[in-house]
Amino acid sequence: MHSKDQICHEDYQKTADWLLAHTQHRPKVAIICGSGLGMLAEALKSQNSFQYSDIPGFPQSTVQGHAGRLVFGELKGKICVCMQGRFHMYEGHSLCKVTFPVRVFKLLGVETLIVTNAAGSLADSFCNGDIMIIRDHINIPGLAGLNPLNGPNDDNFGPRFPPMSGVYDKDLRRLAKDIAKSLGYSQFVQEGVYCMVGGPNFETIAEARLLHKLGADAVGMSTAPEVLVASHCGMKVFGLSLITNKVVKAYEDTEQVNHEGVLGVSKMRSEYLQTLVTELVSQLDINNNTA
Ligand SMILES: O=P(O)(O)O[C@@H]1C[C@H](O)[C@@H](CO)O1
Numbered sequence: 001m002h003s004k005d006q007i008c009h010e011d012y013q014k015t016a017d018w019l020l021a022h023t024q025h026r027p028k029v030a031i032i033c034g035s036g037l038g039m040l041a042e043a044l045k046s047q048n049s050f051q052y053s054d055i056p057g058f059p060q061s062t063v064q065g066h067a068g069r070l071v072f073g074e075l076k077g078k079i080c081v082c083m084q085g086r087f088h089m090y091e092g093h094s095l096c097k098v099t100f101p102v103r104v105f106k107l108l109g110v111e112t113l114i115v116t117n118a119a120g121s122l123a124d125s126f127c128n129g130d131i132m133i134i135r136d137h138i139n140i141p142g143l144a145g146l147n148p149l150n151g152p153n154d155d156n157f158g159p160r161f162p163p164m165s166g167v168y169d170k171d172l173r174r175l176a177k178d179i180a181k182s183l184g185y186s187q188f189v190q191e192g193v194y195c196m197v198g199g200p201n202f203e204t205i206a207e208a209r210l211l212h213k214l215g216a217d218a219v220g221m222s223t224a225p226e227v228l229v230a231s232h233c234g235m236k237v238f239g240l241s242l243i244t245n246k247v248v249k250a251y252e253d254t255e256q257v258n259h260e261g262v263l264g265v266s267k268m269r270s271e272y273l274q275t276l277v278t279e280l281v282s283q284l285d286i287n288n289n290t291a
Pocket residue numbers: 033034035063086088116117118119199220221222223258259262263
């Protein structure tokens with residue numbers, strides 16, 4: 001390790017080697033579970049799971065609704081690794097730490113990253129419990145210079161100046177929409193733009209109005225850093241937001257959002273998200289490797 005906040009290739013490799021030595025699974029797909037969405041990992045068959053605290057170099061989860069377990073297993077015949085709990089900038093982690101697992105996954109052989117999150121809706125067309133296929137994102141901390149790709153570029157992972165247009169894979173988005181239709185989910189699955197803010201506070205009314213005007217349909221406190229790092233190292237990316245609350249945009253509105261409410265809605269609707277992800281994974285065009 002270089003300095004407190006800098007992570008070198010060797011650090012990612014050490015963690016990847018430890019995992020490769022402790023599981024026979026060789027995942028091609030990684031899934032990051034958002035707040036209250038960890039149940040997704042329960043669907044994996046032939047599981048090997050590890051507490052984050054037992055994995056050398058891994059950061060620790062501190063947020064309620066993020067169990068802090070890495071689960072390897074088979075989902076509809078596809079070997080996956082699933083993070084039951086992610087890391088957020090507001091927990092005090094550097095963005096290198098927040099995205100550490102993504103580069104480890106790359107070294108394990110992962111080719112596709114599926115990100116999920118809980119988010120508040122800014123667009124009036126969304127209801128609580130809806131699922132948003134992420135078409136694109138606005139990364140507010142990133143625009144302000146807080147980027148996990150800051151610092152010396154590791155050319156082993158990707159280029160200094162990675163493009164980000166089309167970062168959420170078009171074919172996977174189309175496939176997800178087709179699957180949603182065939183599952184009868186079309187009424188509550190829509191595509192939209194996710195906006196990342198730093199948190200941990202929820203938005204003021206003026207901020208919510210601003211983000212909506214900027215073109216964001218939903219807002220949350222994660223996802224963009226992991227997506228940047230995954231795309232930088234050549235992974236395909238697909239993302240889903242579960243809409244857990246309406247973001248207050250009117251001064252007459254007295255409703256207040258809180259994390260317990262977010263967890264309640266995500267728990268209630270996570271089954272739909274799980275089914276959508278499971279079907280998508282089952283239709284991914286990948287062959288499993290063996291150890
Ligand atoms: O990890 P995600 O983005 O799903 O978590 C959301 C954003 C905050 O961490 C928390 C707020 O309730 O849920």
